Amino acid sequence: MLVSLLLFLPAVLAENGRQAWLRYAPLTGSKTGPPALPQSIIALNATQSSPVFTAGQELQNGISGIFNKHLTVSSSHSSASHAWSLVQRHSSRTHSERLLELEVDGFWLNVKGSAVQIVGQSDRGALYGAFEYLSMLARGNFSDVQLVSNPAAPVRWVNQWDNMDGSITRGFGGASIFFDNGVIVSDLTRAAEYARLLSSIRINAVVVNDVNANFTTIQPGNLQGIGRIADVFRPYGVQVALALDFASPMEFGNLTTYDPLDPGVIQFWDDITENIYDIIPDFAGYLVKADSEGTPGPLMYNRTLAQGANVFAKAIEPFGGIVMYRAFVYNLLDESVWTADRAKAAVDFFQPLDGQFLDNVIIQIKYGPIDFQVREPAHPLFANLLNTNVALELQVAQEYLGQQCHLVYLPPLWDTVLNFDLRVNNETSLVKDIITGKRFNRTLGGSAAVVNVGANDTWLGSHLAMSNLYAYGRLAWDWSLQPDDILKDWIQLTFSQDKTVVDTITQMSMASWPAYENYSGNLGEQTLNDILYTHFGPNPQTLDNTPWGQWTRADHTTIGMDRTVSNGTGYSGQYPPEVFEVYESLEKTPDDLVLWFHHVNYTHLLHSGKTVIQHFYDAHYEGAKTAWSFVPMWESLKGRPGIDEERFEDVLFRQNFQAGHSIVWRDAIVNFYHNISGIRDDAGRVGNHPWRIEAESMELDGYELYTVSPFETASNFTAIVTSTNSTTGTASTRISFPSGKYDIGINYFDMYGGNSTYTVSLNNKTVGQWEGNIVDIGKLGHTPSIYLDGHSATRMTFKGVQVKKGDVLKVVGNPSGVEPAPLDYVVLLPQGVID
Numbered sequence: 001m002l003v004s005l006l007l008f009l010p011a012v013l014a015e016n017g018r019q020a021w022l023r024y025a026p027l028t029g030s031k032t033g034p035p036a037l038p039q040s041i042i043a044l045n046a047t048q049s050s051p052v053f054t055a056g057q058e059l060q061n062g063i064s065g066i067f068n069k070h071l072t073v074s075s076s077h078s079s080a081s082h083a084w085s086l087v088q089r090h091s092s093r094t095h096s097e098r099l100l101e102l103e104v105d106g107f108w109l110n111v112k113g114s115a116v117q118i119v120g121q122s123d124r125g126a127l128y129g130a131f132e133y134l135s136m137l138a139r140g141n142f143s144d145v146q147l148v149s150n151p152a153a154p155v156r157w158v159n160q161w162d163n164m165d166g167s168i169t170r171g172f173g174g175a176s177i178f179f180d181n182g183v184i185v186s187d188l189t190r191a192a193e194y195a196r197l198l199s200s201i202r203i204n205a206v207v208v209n210d211v212n213a214n215f216t217t218i219q220p221g222n223l224q225g226i227g228r229i230a231d232v233f234r235p236y237g238v239q240v241a242l243a244l245d246f247a248s249p250m251e252f253g254n255l256t257t258y259d260p261l262d263p264g265v266i267q268f269w270d271d272i273t274e275n276i277y278d279i280i281p282d283f284a285g286y287l288v289k290a291d292s293e294g295t296p297g298p299l300m301y302n303r304t305l306a307q308g309a310n311v312f313a314k315a316i317e318p319f320g321g322i323v324m325y326r327a328f329v330y331n332l333l334d335e336s337v338w339t340a341d342r343a344k345a346a347v348d349f350f351q352p353l354d355g356q357f358l359d360n361v362i363i364q365i366k367y368g369p370i371d372f373q374v375r376e377p378a379h380p381l382f383a384n385l386l387n388t389n390v391a392l393e394l395q396v397a398q399e400y401l402g403q404q405c406h407l408v409y410l411p412p413l414w415d416t417v418l419n420f421d422l423r424v425n426n427e428t429s430l431v432k433d434i435i436t437g438k439r440f441n442r443t444l445g446g447s448a449a450v451v452n453v454g455a456n457d458t459w460l461g462s463h464l465a466m467s468n469l470y471a472y473g474r475l476a477w478d479w480s481l482q483p484d485d486i487l488k489d490w491i492q493l494t495f496s497q498d499k500t501v502v503d504t505i506t507q508m509s510m511a512s513w514p515a516y517e518n519y520s521g522n523l524g525e526q527t528l529n530d531i532l533y534t535h536f537g538p539n540p541q542t543l544d545n546t547p548w549g550q551w552t553r554a555d556h557t558t559i560g561m562d563r564t565v566s567n568g569t570g571y572s573g574q575y576p577p578e579v580f581e582v583y584e585s586l587e588k589t590p591d592d593l594v595l596w597f598h599h600v601n602y603t604h605l606l607h608s609g610k611t612v613i614q615h616f617y618d619a620h621y622e623g624a625k626t627a628w629s630f631v632p633m634w635e636s637l638k639g640r641p642g643i644d645e646e647r648f649e650d651v652l653f654r655q656n657f658q659a660g661h662s663i664v665w666r667d668a669i670v671n672f673y674h675n676i677s678g679i680r681d682d683a684g685r686v687g688n689h690p691w692r693i694e695a696e697s698m699e700l701d702g703y704e705l706y707t708v709s710p711f712e713t714a715s716n717f718t719a720i721v722t723s724t725n726s727t728t729g730t731a732s733t734r735i736s737f738p739s740g741k742y743d744i745g746i747n748y749f750d751m752y753g754g755n756s757t758y759t760v761s762l763n764n765k766t767v768g769q770w771e772g773n774i775v776d777i778g779k780l781g782h783t784p785s786i787y788l789d790g791h792s793a794t795r796m797t798f799k800g801v802q803v804k805k806g807d808v809l810k811v812v813g814n815p816s817g818v819e820p821a822p823l824d825y826v827v828l829l830p831q832g833v834i835d
């Protein structure tokens with residue numbers, strides 16, 4: 001009895017996210033039942049390091065998980081009638097003309113009922129085909145197919161920014177799975193699991209160390225360790241690549257120079273390269289960030305960037321390796337110079353060198369010319385290198401886009417660049433066709449995405465953020481895929497095929513980037529994060545008055561970068577004529593990039609008919625409202641197929657955080673521009689919060705007033721902190737709102753370096769308690785702040801609390817460490833009010 005009861009329990013087991021989209025969970029609510037499955041698996045390679053062997057294992061595990069059916073795997077044809085065969089290359093055994101269509105890494109998937117044939121052009125192509133078949137089964141797609149699939153481009157890379165000390169630059173999902181304490185970790189289980197995930201989305205190489213490279217990575221002891229990483233990647237067809245420190249010849253080569261034309265330096269790089277290939281025969285290549293943000297490079301010796309890149313290219317060419325050379329080169333600038341413009345730098349540096357880079361060099365270009373902002377125009381360098389290989393650099397790591405603590409599904413943003421037509425020579429020149437080499441007839445090309453996978457079970461620190469990694473791989477293979485189609489596949493694999501689950505997460509995700517753009521920085525004004533500190537919360541004034549060149553040029557009457565040729569920096573002139581004509585003209589520039597290209601009055605009328613300032617106000621309110629809607633949407637999925645308790649609670653926590661932080665963003669930005677422009681909000685919302693009780697206006701005991709900086713990140717510019725960091729503070733007030741049911745929100749600052757505790761009560765009856773520890777215990781992985789500011793500002797909410805007019809509401813804060821139990825305000829939200 002007991003056994004059969006257990007068997008029929010619903011299959012909603014707690015999941016920690018480690019299997020990501022490769023869960024192979026039993027199908028939920030499948031109408032058609034299991035398909036005719038083959039009787040056994042033949043994987044035509046018995047070598048364990050072969051991706052073909054891996055494919056056999058993966059099929060066995062997948063079928064077992066999805067259908068609870070165990071199939072045997074053999075490595076020769078002799079065994080069975082109904083079989084999958086996995087063949088490395090097409091041969092006399094595999095008769096189909098379709099196989100002639102296969103290109104490098106491509107595969108042929110031929111499903112006819114229980115007879116399934118998977119043929120790869122290469123070993124890893126066969127594995128890709130196996131993953132494709134398993135993905136179909138896991139989504140309940142049992143159709144017959146005869147599918148030839150080839151990659152859009154040969155370079156489908158990931159750049160991890162892992163440091164030798166085990167930290168990850170812009171890492172929000174835990175420590176490095178590769179490095180710790182200066183060496184390569186001994187247990188590479190997670191590295192192998194990562195390769196499995198990447199292989200399933202057809203990523204073929206990983207740069208395992210930060211672009212700001214440390215020379216110790218390529219020292220002899222560590223190279224052996226890199227070799228171990230390559231060993232665990234190999235069965236998945238994933239290759240290792242390394243970022244190089246340009247100054248290594250001096251730093252550990254004992255040379256007095258790193259001049260790329262110095263014979264000793266050339267010898268040094270030749271030797272290093274030979275060492276690497278001795279240990280890793282299938283090493284993919286180098287990534288170089290030179291002369292960028294303080295990194296050493298060829299310009300130090302008056303050598304060109306091409307001369308720099310070509311030294312590595314020559315060294316690695318005999319081994320078949322490639323060099324990815326980053327275009328992210330710019331100088332510090334003076335904002336008082338009206339024509340100074342960081343966005344112009346890449347074209348200025350690289351365009352004159354077009355044609356000078358060797359054939360195994362690829363210039364790796366970010367999607368826009370600044371730095372992974374919430375919206376940027378397509379990078380003009382894509383239209384200026386007609387005789388040079390190029391690749392697109394995306395960022396799955398949400399450095400400026402909520403740091404995986406805000407849901408932001410990125411493909412709709414990427415889409416604005418990929419499908420942008422640069423009109424080179426007045427001909428169709430989509431960015432997606434330039435990076436694949438198609439437009440300018442280049443043989444090498446592709447993409448790299450900066451990814452911050454870490455040791456957290458969820459990989460990125462957030463279950464929902466994984467859709468971005470999944471989508472990146474799918475797109476790198478086929479740039480014509482639609483963001484929402486990819487998303488639906490990912491949801492079905494990650495959660496379930498339940499229609500409500502698929503529709504709801506699709507709706508949330510597709511609305512997430514527009515929402516984030518609305519409440520962070522819109523009209524092409526950039527993200528408005530604090531660029532001098534965490535890159536997380538709002539701090540618009542950090543963009544100006546710095547040499548970094550991410551300026552908004554906001555003053556009391558005007559805002560925006562004039563990037564026109566006629567009266568500005570001339571950046572618009574870096575685009576081909578037809579694109580230039582659009583961006584040069586204020587009338588023709590689309591609203592969503594108007595402040596990127598033009599310096600206008602706050603009262604300038606947009607195409608939408610609104611003024612710039614009113615658009616700011618409306619968009620920030622709209623964006624925060626959308627972020628709030630994610631909470632009930634997610635809550636509506638509780639208990640649905642595939643929504644286990646563990647992932648449900650984790651995502652719910654994050655959506656509540658995003659909702660609260662979107663209010664912090666909204667208020668900070670609208671307050672800032674209201675303050676600087678003095679122009680009121682037509683809808684009367686800005687500075688008007690009828691349901692808030694400012695902490696500073698409450699009766700305080702053991703608390704004192706604190707002026708928050710930047711001012712706009714606290715309601716009424718003021719917070720309260722305990723008078724000492726060892727004694728409790730109390731803030732109380734008598735409620736003057738009408739009696740009724742409210743959601744009680746408490747805005748406080750969750751700083752790094754303390755776990756203050758808070759208790760909220762009504763008439764001395766506890767409503768709730770919490771600890772301000774979300775960054776201290778790593779519950780959220782964003783870059784923490786040790787100040788009261790837009791990064792630490794957050795909200796705790798207690799829902800549906802019955803409140804009577806005249807009740808005494810009290811918050812008791814108990815400080816901890818350097819965190820003086822800081823409070824900003826209390827808000828009593830009637831049903832349906834967002835504030």
Ligand SMILES: *[C@@H]1O[C@H](CO)[C@@H](O)[C@H](O)[C@H]1NC(C)=O
Binds near residue numbers: 045046049088123
């Ligand atoms: C089997 O895989 C190994 C390792 O990848 C490879 O060296 C070998 O050529 C493969 N054998 C065949 C018959 O494809």
Ligand SMILES: *[C@@H]1O[C@H](CO)[C@@H](O)[C@H](O)[C@H]1NC(C)=O
Binds near residue numbers: 181182
């Ligand atoms: C390079 O790595 C070594 C070993 O982990 C470390 O001691 C050193 O500080 C690092 N250098 C830089 C510039 O990060």
Ligand SMILES: *[C@@H]1O[C@H](CO)[C@@H](O)[C@H](O)[C@H]1NC(C)=O
Binds near residue numbers: 252253254
């Ligand atoms: C540099 O010099 C040190 C000390 O003489 C020596 O241990 C090291 O092997 C040399 N490094 C290289 C790359 O030759």
Ligand SMILES: *[C@@H]1O[C@H](CO)[C@@H](O)[C@H](O)[C@H]1NC(C)=O
Binds near residue numbers: 300302
């Ligand atoms: C590079 O050129 C500049 C000016 O042409 C000169 O002042 C400088 O000394 C040169 N630097 C080197 C390292 O040759």
Ligand SMILES: *[C@@H]1O[C@H](CO)[C@@H](O)[C@H](O)[C@H]1NC(C)=O
Binds near residue numbers: 441443
């Ligand atoms: C493309 O380049 C190849 C050499 O790489 C050349 O043979 C071919 O003619 C070129 N095609 C076009 C359309 O220019």
Ligand SMILES: *[C@@H]1O[C@H](CO)[C@@H](O)[C@H](O)[C@H]1NC(C)=O
Binds near residue numbers: 461
């Ligand atoms: C993963 O991160 C979550 C929050 O982001 C944290 O609560 C959890 O402790 C982390 N787990 C691991 C295994 O790192």
Ligand SMILES: *[C@@H]1O[C@H](CO)[C@@H](O)[C@H](O)[C@H]1NC(C)=O
Binds near residue numbers: 562
């Ligand atoms: C032209 O540029 C100057 C700065 O050189 C600026 O002050 C002025 O506002 C600009 N004029 C227009 C119409 O944008």
Ligand SMILES: *[C@@H]1O[C@H](CO)[C@@H](O)[C@H](O)[C@H]1NC(C)=O
Binds near residue numbers: 425577578581
């Ligand atoms: C390309 O387009 C520009 C802008 O529309 C136009 O001025 C130019 O004459 C065109 N060039 C050719 C060769 O058609």
Ligand SMILES: *[C@@H]1O[C@H](CO)[C@@H](O)[C@H](O)[C@H]1NC(C)=O
Binds near residue numbers: 558600601
């Ligand atoms: C801003 O408005 C003023 C007054 O209407 C006008 O003189 C000025 O040219 C405008 N500036 C810009 C940059 O449009």
Ligand SMILES: *[C@@H]1O[C@H](CO)[C@@H](O)[C@H](O)[C@H]1NC(C)=O
Binds near residue numbers: 694696697705718
């Ligand atoms: C705003 O803060 C000031 C102190 O900075 C305080 O005097 C004033 O009462 C506050 N206003 C409200 C509405 O709480």
Ligand SMILES: *[C@@H]1O[C@H](CO)[C@@H](O)[C@H](O)[C@H]1NC(C)=O
Binds near residue numbers: 754773776
């Ligand atoms: C906050 O709590 C964490 C987890 O218990 C602990 O590691 C940390 O030391 C605490 N911080 C302070 C300042 O007490």
Ligand SMILES: *[C@@H]1O[C@H](CO)[C@@H](O)[C@H](O)[C@H]1NC(C)=O
Binds near residue numbers: 725816817818
């Ligand atoms: C109290 O705060 C001060 C100033 O921020 C700090 O120096 C001190 O270490 C804190 N005390 C404790 C117990 O953390």
